[in-house]
Amino acid sequence: VEAAWYPWWEKSGFFKPEDHRTGKVNPAQPKFVIPIPPPNVTGSLHLGHALTNAIEDTLTRWHRQRGYTALWNPGCDHAGIATQVVTEKKLWRERKQTRHDLGREEFLKEVWKWREEKGDRIYEQLRRLGSSLDWDRAVFTMDPKMNVAVNEAFIRFHDEGLIYRANRLVNWSSTLKSAISDIEVEYIELAGRKMMTVPGHGDRKYEFGVLVDFAYRVLPAADGASSEGGAGAGAGAGEGEDAVEIVVSTTRIETMLGDAAVAVHPEDDRYKHLVGRRCAHPFLPDREVVIVADTYVERDFGTGAVKITPAHDFNDYELGKRHGLPMINILNDDGTMNAQCGEFAGQKRYDCRTNIVKALKAKGLYRGTKDHAMKVPICSRSKDVVEPLIKNQWYVSCDDMAAEAVRVVREGELTLLPKSHEKTWYAFLENSRDWCISRQLWWGHRIPAYFVTVRGAAMPPDADSNERYWVSGRDEAEARSKAAARFGVAEAEVELRQDEDVLDTWFSSGLFPFSIFGWPNETEDLAHFYPNTVLETGHDILFFWVARMVMMGQRLTGRLPFKTVYLHAIVRDAHGRKMSKSLGNVLDPVDVMEGISLAGLHERLAGGNLDERELARARDGQTKDYPQGIPECGSDALRFALCAYAAQGRDINLDVMRVVGYRRFCNKMWNAFRFATAHAKLGAGQYVPPAATPTADAGHVARLHGGESPADRWILSRLAGATRTITERFPAYDFPAVTSAIHSFFLYDLCDVYLETTKLVFAGDDAAAQAAARNTLYTVFDHVLRLVAPIMPFIAEELWQRLPRRPADDTATVSLARYPEDASLHDAALEERFAGVLDMCKAARVVRAEYIQSGKVQPEFFLVCEGEPSRAAMADFGGVFPALVNGKSCTVVGAAGDVPAGCAAANVVGFGELYMLVKGLVEPAKEIEKLVKKIEEMTTRASAVTKKQAAPGYDTKVPERVRTKNAEDKAAALAEADKLEKMKSTYEAML
Numbered sequence: 001v002e003a004a005w006y007p008w009w010e011k012s013g014f015f016k017p018e019d020h021r022t023g024k025v026n027p028a029q030p031k032f033v034i035p036i037p038p039p040n041v042t043g044s045l046h047l048g049h050a051l052t053n054a055i056e057d058t059l060t061r062w063h064r065q066r067g068y069t070a071l072w073n074p075g076c077d078h079a080g081i082a083t084q085v086v087t088e089k090k091l092w093r094e095r096k097q098t099r100h101d102l103g104r105e106e107f108l109k110e111v112w113k114w115r116e117e118k119g120d121r122i123y124e125q126l127r128r129l130g131s132s133l134d135w136d137r138a139v140f141t142m143d144p145k146m147n148v149a150v151n152e153a154f155i156r157f158h159d160e161g162l163i164y165r166a167n168r169l170v171n172w173s174s175t176l177k178s179a180i181s182d183i184e185v186e187y188i189e190l191a192g193r194k195m196m197t198v199p200g201h202g203d204r205k206y207e208f209g210v211l212v213d214f215a216y217r218v219l220p221a222a223d224g225a226s227s228e229g230g231a232g233a234g235a236g237a238g239e240g241e242d243a244v245e246i247v248v249s250t251t252r253i254e255t256m257l258g259d260a261a262v263a264v265h266p267e268d269d270r271y272k273h274l275v276g277r278r279c280a281h282p283f284l285p286d287r288e289v290v291i292v293a294d295t296y297v298e299r300d301f302g303t304g305a306v307k308i309t310p311a312h313d314f315n316d317y318e319l320g321k322r323h324g325l326p327m328i329n330i331l332n333d334d335g336t337m338n339a340q341c342g343e344f345a346g347q348k349r350y351d352c353r354t355n356i357v358k359a360l361k362a363k364g365l366y367r368g369t370k371d372h373a374m375k376v377p378i379c380s381r382s383k384d385v386v387e388p389l390i391k392n393q394w395y396v397s398c399d400d401m402a403a404e405a406v407r408v409v410r411e412g413e414l415t416l417l418p419k420s421h422e423k424t425w426y427a428f429l430e431n432s433r434d435w436c437i438s439r440q441l442w443w444g445h446r447i448p449a450y451f452v453t454v455r456g457a458a459m460p461p462d463a464d465s466n467e468r469y470w471v472s473g474r475d476e477a478e479a480r481s482k483a484a485a486r487f488g489v490a491e492a493e494v495e496l497r498q499d500e501d502v503l504d505t506w507f508s509s510g511l512f513p514f515s516i517f518g519w520p521n522e523t524e525d526l527a528h529f530y531p532n533t534v535l536e537t538g539h540d541i542l543f544f545w546v547a548r549m550v551m552m553g554q555r556l557t558g559r560l561p562f563k564t565v566y567l568h569a570i571v572r573d574a575h576g577r578k579m580s581k582s583l584g585n586v587l588d589p590v591d592v593m594e595g596i597s598l599a600g601l602h603e604r605l606a607g608g609n610l611d612e613r614e615l616a617r618a619r620d621g622q623t624k625d626y627p628q629g630i631p632e633c634g635s636d637a638l639r640f641a642l643c644a645y646a647a648q649g650r651d652i653n654l655d656v657m658r659v660v661g662y663r664r665f666c667n668k669m670w671n672a673f674r675f676a677t678a679h680a681k682l683g684a685g686q687y688v689p690p691a692a693t694p695t696a697d698a699g700h701v702a703r704l705h706g707g708e709s710p711a712d713r714w715i716l717s718r719l720a721g722a723t724r725t726i727t728e729r730f731p732a733y734d735f736p737a738v739t740s741a742i743h744s745f746f747l748y749d750l751c752d753v754y755l756e757t758t759k760l761v762f763a764g765d766d767a768a769a770q771a772a773a774r775n776t777l778y779t780v781f782d783h784v785l786r787l788v789a790p791i792m793p794f795i796a797e798e799l800w801q802r803l804p805r806r807p808a809d810d811t812a813t814v815s816l817a818r819y820p821e822d823a824s825l826h827d828a829a830l831e832e833r834f835a836g837v838l839d840m841c842k843a844a845r846v847v848r849a850e851y852i853q854s855g856k857v858q859p860e861f862f863l864v865c866e867g868e869p870s871r872a873a874m875a876d877f878g879g880v881f882p883a884l885v886n887g888k889s890c891t892v893v894g895a896a897g898d899v900p901a902g903c904a905a906a907n908v909v910g911f912g913e914l915y916m917l918v919k920g921l922v923e924p925a926k927e928i929e930k931l932v933k934k935i936e937e938m939t940t941r942a943s944a945v946t947k948k949q950a951a952p953g954y955d956t957k958v959p960e961r962v963r964t965k966n967a968e969d970k971a972a973a974l975a976e977a978d979k980l981e982k983m984k985s986t987y988e989a990m991l
Helices: 002-012 047-065 080-095 104-118 121-128 144-160 253-258 314-323 339-344 349-362 399-410 421-430 476-487 505-510 524-529 539-557 589-594 598-606 612-625 634-645 656-680 710-729 735-763 767-788 793-800 828-851 868-885 924-950 960-988
Strands: 031-035 069-073 163-173 178-180 185-190 194-197 205-208 210-218 245-250 261-264 278-280 288-293 305-308 366-371 374-379 387-396 415-417 449-454 470-472 494-498 534-538 564-568 571-573 652-654 860-865 889-893 903-908 912-917
Touching (some): 002 121, 002 793, 031 047, 031 524, 031 534, 047 534, 047 571, 047 634, 121 589, 144 470, 144 505, 144 539, 163 314, 178 387, 205 349, 210 278, 245 253, 245 261, 245 305, 253 339, 253 349, 305 314, 339 349, 399 421, 399 539, 421 539, 476 494, 534 539, 539 564, 589 634, 598 612, 634 652, 634 656, 634 735, 634 793, 656 735, 656 793, 710 735, 710 767, 710 828, 710 868, 735 767, 735 868, 767 793, 828 903, 868 889, 903 960, 924 960
Parallel strands (some): 261 288, 415 564, 534 564, 860 889
Antiparallel strands (some): 163 178, 194 205, 210 366, 278 288, 449 470, 449 494, 903 912
8 A cells, every 4th residue: 555655646746835736836825834854864764763754744744735835845964974984984895995095075076976876765764654745855965055055154154253263172083083063972871980992992991980099299389389378288298398299080091191280179278278389290391280279179079179181171171261271282183192291192092091090100199099980972973982172163153143042932933842842942042152163074065264375474373263364255266355355465465275174064954944945045945935834853952953043044034944843752662761772672664664573673783883792682672572573564553653652741662562553553444444335335436425515615524415313413523523623733733632533533433333333224225324324424434534644644545545536526635635624513412412322332232241252142132211311312322222232122111110031230320221131042050050150269269368367467567568459359359249149140030
């Protein structure tokens, strides 16, 4: 079913905002525009992507069916770091070459070649999910029009002073030799000491999760520093001026080669007398380390004295700026120790870690190592330990834009759903830092900034970070013109060097809602489809992507890029664990849709990058969770399950067996449709449905056509109620309520009740009743397929195409069939009457199950109504009662005395007393014999508990939970015995 429809939808242009018949956008229609969160070109879909696309496609299809001009714009992100890493690995694997062997231009050709070969895989997965994206508008963030937009944004920001160059700390990956964003930093939590390997250091393991204590020797005060207290002792100090030392603790001992100070709390009496003094650096004779006072220091942590390395720690950097400390960089770009490190220069940084401890011991300055809980920052791309490093980089000043982004949410111009995310929004943006947008990569949007040299002019030492020597331009000619004007020289005197760096991928992503439509050019698409209507994405990128789109959209276009942001939950496994390859719980949605064996799941793991220990653990996890593999579920079942799970504000613990349950729901829809069309002859050529009245309704408004029975009107009322719920909850993004309304109506109202009632109708000879039932069935299936189509498009299309169209209705696809929203046929009074009859049916099924095991036996029922409402309800619906309980008949009698002997009874409070004739259907003597044994069993069980309860010390020695369980077991046994006694009495009356 699913394989056939998608190519037809796409080829027919049903996913385009233009009318598929005219090829033009209808300006009179309201618009719904949603951009896809562009997945990485290197990636493949996981269940988080599947959730995103299930929700976005459902919203798009729902609006399209409501008559909106709907556009869901696809795109793919160039994923700067990930794509470069993949290509470099491929290059090394196949040719044993690095990118530097090829050079920038040739390497970029290799990246584009990889992209052309592999980059469309994720688009095929999106098609497999049924995503109704307008593929003709698909964009890649490295497309020429996207590059124009990126350059334009950079240049405008730079000209306005919002983008500037500065020498600051960044997250640095030594393996990539590039700055990385915060979102690309993951953390390994350590409870204490652990030996770990580090990329670039071979197989050797290094110590993490410890605090190393070492001493700085304090120089005499006579060397120029003031001392308020004389020769008092710091932590670990000895007697006399020459013996004074101060002990510090660190988790990164190698960074002591970049220490500029030791900080203490200004109110710490242990160190007040040392503030302002200087310490000798044990390995760098020309460097002294000053002791400063700062409230940043926690007196109770470690020794209360903290080493300060401003160039390699974010907190130390801020403290260093406050105290005017030197920024001493000790690392080369590849993570080796640089010339500032004396005898340790050239060493790999973690070899240096080990060697410094040895050297401190040799100098008598080592004071011990102890376990310390910590988080180790890891680059998600290279798996290298992230190093804070001072670098000249480009930054976006965010203060004003962040303040405006806060304002629009506070004043209701931008809505965040769920509302709970507003707190996070404010926390991020009211404390935002300027955004580092430089990346030391080759793949990406090269920064359109040029370093200026004027022939014959002297250059200041800080020229690289001096704004005066940098200009930006859409091309080199524009940059040259700007430079000449700035320095007051002829253009021929200007020499330019374009920055080698590329922009952070999030910079181009931040332009996505308008760059996809051709901004900065005033295109038709930009006029038609910007601003977007809604953005839907995961809450984990609220700041990295959503906030930046809002800031950049407002600044560059003067308008919010969208009015609503819906943030879905994070998908976890059935046990509530985060999806992780090492746990073996990351699932490809295609594997859920198409099914996969356990061996196939294991093979997927083997193709990854897990070590043997992680691989074994992941296989064990898969074996426990999917011992039989994953059965084929199809995309409709997966989409329905994901929407059913998508409650606002809660993470999703996805149990694949629930998806399997919705596959059964799909099967139920299919079988119910086949049953109805076969019995009612609803197929094309067999039946012509009544024309819509008025014709403008196009069938999406349910109407009565005359002659409907109470059961017909009841199912139409239940359909109207479900429609009302869906109409109310869809705009609130309450997808669980929408799916529940569809699921409940179809299973419990249509299948369990109404279809059963039609069996009697179509087995009879009342042509008028059959015609009314046939019209009702058509309306119900037509409407319910329209209702479910946004969520389960494949089965909806397959079944809807098998229904004939109403006269004058030329709708080609259920994807464009008007969505039902009218609930005028809802009849609460009718439903209340039938509810009592259905309660009586439930009671009848219980009694039947107790006395009759064979489905072939059809007993007679008798009903004593409690009052006039019950009698009226039975007058309307009594005729369908036998069909719903597999009975022979149901006779309403005036009093219990009118009921024949040999009946079993059940009471339905508020409706009446129900009797089922058992006599003649069973052998009383044999049934009594069985019941006596069962009663003895229940009595014995209750007596055993009574004996336990009577034991000495029971109330004090037996745990409360055990006593509670015993009491519950006893009560259940006695209740069952009582019920069996009543059944025994019924049989005894038949003897």
